[in-house]
Amino acid sequence: xxxxxxxxxxxxxxxxxxxxxxxxxxxxxxxxxxxxxxxxxxxxxxxxxxxxxxxxxxxxxxxxxxxxxxxxxxxxxxxxxxxxxxxxxxxxxxxxxxxxxxxxxxxxxxxxxxxxxxxxxxxxxxxxxxxxxxxxxxxxxxxxxxxxxxxxxxxxxxxxxxxxxxxxxxxxxxxxxxxxxxxxxxxxxxxxxxxxxxxxxxxxxxxxxxxxxxxxxxxxxxxxxxxxxxxxxxxxxxxxxxxxxxxxxxxxxxxxxxxxxxxxxxxxxxxxxxxxxxxxxxxxxxxxxxxxxxxxxxxxxxxxxxxxxxxxxxxxxxxxxxxxxxxxxxxxxxxxxxxxxxxxxxxxxxxxxxxxxxxxxxx
Numbered sequence: 098x099x100x101x102x103x104x105x106x107x108x109x110x111x112x113x114x115x116x117x118x119x120x121x122x123x124x125x126x127x128x129x130x131x132x133x134x135x136x137x138x139x140x141x142x143x144x145x146x147x148x149x150x151x152x153x154x155x156x157x158x159x160x161x162x163x164x165x166x167x168x169x170x171x172x173x174x175x176x177x178x179x180x181x182x183x184x185x186x187x188x189x190x191x192x193x194x195x196x197x198x199x200x201x202x203x204x205x206x207x208x209x210x211x212x213x214x215x216x217x218x219x220x221x222x223x224x225x226x227x228x229x230x231x232x233x234x235x236x237x238x239x240x241x242x243x244x245x246x247x248x249x250x251x252x253x254x255x256x257x258x259x260x261x262x263x264x265x266x267x268x269x270x271x272x273x274x275x276x277x278x279x280x281x282x283x284x285x286x287x288x289x290x291x292x293x294x295x296x297x298x299x300x301x302x303x304x305x306x307x308x309x310x311x312x313x314x315x316x317x318x319x320x321x322x323x324x325x326x327x328x329x330x331x332x333x334x335x336x337x338x339x340x341x342x343x344x345x346x347x348x349x350x351x352x353x354x355x356x357x358x359x360x361x362x363x364x365x366x367x368x369x370x371x372x373x374x375x376x377x378x379x380x381x382x383x384x385x386x387x388x389x390x391x392x393x394x395x396x397x398x399x400x401x402x403x404x405x406x407x408x409x410x411x412x413x414x415x416x417x418x419x420x421x422x423x424x425x426x427x428x429x430x431x432x433x434x435x436x437x438x439x440x441x442x443x444x445x446x447x448x449x450x451x452x453x454x455x456x457x458x459x460x
Contacts, residue, residue, distance in 0.1 A: 103288030104195050106187045108318040109264045110236040110243065111158035112350070113149075113184035115175050119163035122180070123150035126159060129367045131259035136249035140165070144248055147171060153244045155262035157352060160184075160246070174230055179422045182347035184224070184232050185267060187319065192237035196223035199235075202286045207232050213247035216240070220247050225286075228271050228279050228323075229345030259367070260360040265351040265430050266311070266320040266438070270338045272345060276308055276325035283312040283321065292320060295440065296327075307335050311438065322438065324348065337454060341422040349415070349426045357412045357431035358391060361399045364429070370417045372453065374400040386410055390433065402439060409434020423457060 116122040126132040136151030138144050146169065149162040162183075164171040174183065189195045193210045200206050207224035218240025224232045245251065271279055283289040292313035306327035313320045326335040338348055354360040365371070379397040383389070386405045389396075391412065396403065401414050413430045 101285065101288055103315045104189070104198060104286075105191075106189055106195070106235075106287070106314050106319055107316070108156075108188050109267075110186040110188035110234075110238075111151075111160055111246075112182055112264075112267075113160040113162055113186065113234075114180060115171060115178070115183045116161050116163050116180040117175060119148050119150050119161040122161045122163075123152060126152050126161070127254060127256035129369055130154070130364065131256045131261070131367065132157075132159065133256045133258075134252055134254040135244050136246070137252050138246075138249045142248060142250050149249070151244055151246065151249050152256075154256065154258055156243075157261055157264055158244045177343050178230065178346065179342070179424065180420045181342060181425050182231065182267075182350070184234050185227075185347070186222075186234040186236050189235045189237055192221040192223050192235040195235045196225065199225050199286050203282075204286050207234075215245065215247040227282070228269050228275075229342075231269070231346055259363045260354045260356055261352045261429070262355060263353045265353045265428075265432075266322060267350050268309075268322045268324060268348045270324050270335045270342075270345055270348040272339060273326050273336075275345070276310060276323050279323050280310045280312055283323075287312075287314070289314055289319075289321075293322075293437065307333050334454065338424055342424045347425065349428055351413075351428035351430050354429055354431050357401055357414070357429060358395055358399060360429055360431075361401060361414055365399070371400060372415050372417060374402060374414075378402070404435065404437065404439040406435045406437040406440075408436050411435040411437065411439060413439050417453065423453070 123134050127134055132152040132154045134150055135153050139148035146166050147162050147164055149160050152159040164175060166172060196210055204225035207226055210221055210223040212219050212221045220241050221237040222234050224234040226232055289312040292311040295309045307324050308327050309322050309324045311320055311322045324335050326333040339345065376397060379393055382393055382403060386403050401412050403410060403412050411430060411432045413428055416427045418424060418426045
C-alpha cells in the first residue's frame, strides 16, 4: 500500500460507549430508543473488570461498558469525560494487515492484534488512536456474524424498534486549529477522501461559528465530519462540548431511517427530547426546497428539517444531549437521494442549539 491507498474498511462494526452504569444505560437505549439487548459480558461470563451490554437495531450496534474497579484506565476515562463514545470500531477483512499499515503510516497503536475465539469462529482486533481519547478498533470476523462478539453470551430483551437502520455518519469535535491536522490524518493514514468542507461563512449565527470537513471511506459507508470552533461573539457549541468533555470526542451520531416521520413519532412517544424548531421555518419551506413527498404540516408537527442538494433531499432532526453534560446527542436522518449534511439547515439548527446553551448559561 502507498501512503494514500485506502485502508480496506468495510463499515462501522459497532460503537463502544463508556458509561457510569451500563445496566441502566441498556434500559435507556432499549426502552427509549427501541434497541434490542442481544448480548452481555461481565463477571458471570468470566470478565472481572467491566460489564458490557450489546445492543442492536437494524445494522446499528452499540456496546455499553462500565468499569467494575475503583482504578484503571476505563475508570479514569469515565471520570474525565463522563459517558461517551470510546471506540468507533471498523470492520475489515484482515485486521493485522490494516493495523500494521495504519501504524506504519503514523497512527499511534493502542493495542496489538489479538485473536479471540467465539464458538466455531473467532474475531481478530487491533486498535489505533484518533482525536482525544477516542480510538478505532479494526474488527476481523471469521465465522462470527454481527452482532456477536467474543466474551458475550447471547441474550434477547426486545426493545420494539423505532425504525432506525444504520449509522449514517459520526461527528467529531476537535480543538481550534486542529481540524486540518485530523483531516490530514484520515487522508494519509486511512486513505480517506475529502467529501465536503464547510467554513464559518456556511456555519454561523449572530453569536457563534464553526468549521467542518467531512472525510469519507472510498465506499462511502464510513463518513466522519470533523468540527472545530471558529471565532464568534460567544462560545460556540464546539467549545462548549470540548469544555465539558474535557477534550475532543464524538459529538453526535447520525442514525438513518427509512421513514423519519414514523421514527420521530415513535421516539417522541418513548420520551426522546428533540431540539425545538420555530414554526416559521416551515412558512417558506416549499419555496426553499421544492416539491416533497412528505406533507409539510406533518413535518411542522414533528419539527423535522429539510434540505436539498443536486442529488435529492434529506430530512433530519436532532435530539437534545442525552447526558447531563452537554456533550453527546443524536441525529435522525432520512435520505431521499441527497448526499449532503443539511447545509441549508445549519442556521436554524445552530440557533436552536444556542437557545439550549443560553438555558445552561454557557453561551
